[in-house]
Amino acid sequence: ETGVTQTPRHLVMGMTNKKSLKCEQHLGHNAMYWYKQSAKKPLELMFVYSLEERVENNSVPSRFSPECPNSSHLFLHLHTLQPEDSALYLCASSQFSGRGSYNEQFFGPGTRLTVL
Amino acid sequence: RKEVEQDPGPFNVPEGATVAFNCTYSNSASQSFFWYRQDCRKEPKLLMSVYSSGNEDGRFTAQLNRASQYISLLIRDSKLSDSATYLCVVNQRSGNTGKLIFGQGTTLQVKP
Numbered sequence: 001e002t003g004v005t006q007t008p009r010h011l012v013m014g015m016t017n018k019k020s021l022k023c024e025q026h027l028g029h030n031a032m033y034w035y036k037q038s039a040k041k042p043l044e045l046m047f048v049y050s051l052e053e054r055v056e057n058n059s060v061p062s063r064f065s066p067e068c069p070n071s072s073h074l075f076l077h078l079h080t081l082q083p084e085d086s087a088l089y090l091c092a093s094s095q096f097s098g099r100g101s102y103n104e105q106f107f108g109p110g111t112r113l114t115v116l
Numbered sequence: 117r118k119e120v121e122q123d124p125g126p127f128n129v130p131e132g133a134t135v136a137f138n139c140t141y142s143n144s145a146s147q148s149f150f151w152y153r154q155d156c157r158k159e160p161k162l163l164m165s166v167y168s169s170g171n172e173d174g175r176f177t178a179q180l181n182r183a184s185q186y187i188s189l190l191i192r193d194s195k196l197s198d199s200a201t202y203l204c205v206v207n208q209r210s211g212n213t214g215k216l217i218f219g220q221g222t223t224l225q226v227k228p
Contacts, residue, residue, distance in 0.1 A: 042120070043160070043203070043218040055215070090159055104150070105216065107159035 003027045006091050006108035013081065014116050021076040021111045023091030031096040032074040033105065034066060037088040049074065050096045081115045088112050117142050120219040122204050128225045133194045137222045139187045139204030149180055151189050152203040154221065160203055163189075194226045 004025045013019050025032060031050040035043045048055040049068040063085075065077040074091055092105040121140045129135050141149075149166035164171065166178040166187055177190040187204055204219035 040124075040220075042118075042220045045215055045217075048215065104162045104165070107161070109159050 003106045004091060004093055004108035006089075006111050008111055009109060010112050010114075012114045012116065013078070015081060015083075017081075018077070018079040020078065021089055021091075021113075023074040023076075023108055025072055025074075025091075025093035025106070025108075027093055027106060029093040029095050029106075030071055031094050032068060032071070033092040033094075034064075034074065034076050035090040035092065037090060037110070039087075043090065046076075078113075081113075083115050086114045118219075119143060119208075119217045120204055120206050122202075122219040122222045124220055124222060126223040126225050128227060129194055130227055131194055131196060133226075134190065134192045135194060135224060136191075137189045137202055137204075137224075139189075139219055141185050141187070141204075141206045141217075143206070143208050143217075144182075144185060146185075146206045146208050148207040149178075149187050150205040150207075150216075151176075151178060151187075152205055152218075154201045154203055156200075160218075163202070191224075194224075196226050196228060199224055199226045 007022050033048050034046040036046055037043050046060050047066040063080050067075040088110045090110045091108040094105040095103050119142050127135055151163040152160040153163045154160040164173050164178050166180045168180055170179045175192045179188045191198055201221040201223045203221045206217045208215055208217055
């Protein structure tokens with residue numbers, strides 16, 4: 001089993017749909033992340049779950065809703081998205097050592113999302 | 117000013133060339149630094165961490181200059197397989213946690 005898995009790999013949805021992205025890590029890490037990667041832009045951190053604390057990027061619209069039921073699973077619930085939300089959504093995990101120290105992040109393969 | 121700034125390139129070099137990428141960061145409180153590699157339509161993967169004293173891994177050398185807030189990556193004897201986008205990543209402390217800030221990436225194309 002690879003370290004970080006994401007499903008689905010590709011998703012096409014209409015603006016009125018509700019869908020969820022799933023991420024699972026098999027590395028025993030205690031921190032998980034959602035990133036958005038749009039064409040020609042840097043990876044944008046969306047959400048972090050670390051030591052049961054959620055750190056949320058204030059610029060993330062409420063139509064994106066994360067859920068972290070345990071340290072191995074992370075979801076991103078999507079509803080009423082806009083076409084500009086089309087992007088590659090990457091999940092990552094790492095071991096958080098405390099006091100702002102993050103070790104290497106391992107990324108999943110991503111979900112390529114298209115909003116029509 | 118962007119928090120982490122890289123020249124997007126592309127850098128087009130022949131096989132066997134030496135190429136260097138630079139990266140600047142704006143937050144002097146940044147704690148740790150990394151270079152990631154991202155192949156086309158794939159996820160980023162850690163290439164190497166960057167240590168204060170500089171570090172080398174085979175053909176790759178990373179340097180950190182805290183005074184100038186500048187990181188570099190040197191690739192010697194470029195291979196075709198080195199073609200990818202190289203992401204400069206900075207870990208910034210944020211309260212009791214931290215966050216990774218990614219640069220836009222520098223694209224390298226190694227030609228035969």
